[in-house]
Amino acid sequence: MYIIVVGGGRVGYYLTKALLDEGHEVLVVEKSAIVCESFTDLLGSICFRGDGCEAATLAEVGTARADMLIAVTGDDEDNLVACQVAKHKFNVPRTIARLRNPQRENLFKKLGVDVTVSSTNIILEHIEEEVPTHPLTHLLEIRDKGLEIVEVKIPPDSTTVGKPVKELSLPPGSILSLIIRKERKPIVPTANTIIQAEDQIIAVTKPESEETLRITLRGA
């Protein structure tokens, strides 16, 4: 694949390295001459000096034949414009933008950016996972389907301990996929599976049903 990376910061560098290792044709567009030079020293001549938001620059690097453009500068505005120019002027099939402000996810999607990656959200999710008392942890978001995979831990004093799954009224669209027991044994829950203390339940749910799911599984 021919992939254009806009922004040669730390994210841009490691991304480019990984994409090159996978055998893709990669070109980095970067404003700073010094950064471009260090790219050339480390990875070969794959860095083009220029503004990745400018149609003229993108035309020069052959964006029209690119399969993907990934904008990873530190500026949300710049990433948005680079993706929009690529999408609407050069018909790049897939555009990916790095986002600082997670509130802008919907805006970017609405404006034609195919995928957004919010570093803030990713950091938050990872910290959540490490906080042992957190009742519900986000494990994975299933993009474009409006679903997510979450983990709920059952504390010993939970009112649902000892109840079979069929007695729980799960919110619509939510499915219990897996229960991991104390002895690290994973089981696929059935209607008759009894909830036990310290169970880790992996469930598929909708973001808006999260709260209901947590209460259903752990008791109010």
Place this chain on the structure above:
Amino acid sequence: MKIVIMGCGRVGAQLAGLLDAEGHAVTVLDIDSYSFRRLPPEFNGTALIGSGADEETLKKAGIEEADIFVALTQGDNRNVMAAQIAKHIFNVPRVVCRIYDPLRQELYNTLGLEAISPTTVFVRILKEKLES
């Protein structure tokens, strides 16, 4: 009419002053309070510190009831993003933004954004002057 202007530079401040004098309800946004010194002393509108690329700030500026939004910061991309937020998230009836880069301005015009490139406009005026 209710008008929100983002960016209180020379253009933003002068436009705000004129529209305010005509009796419109004007709110000017800028990330630097020092910029508000450019507003005329008789300015009766609202000057608000904050970024127009931030939805919360826009709400505070009354974007939900605004008839017009104008993006006039120094950054083309900032203007583009704020204008698209105003147009697509808050459905402001009229959105105008400044884009210095003529190529970018053309692209966003075709995408339905009312964008003006001062570069193109000024070059045209200069050329006309030189030819007359």
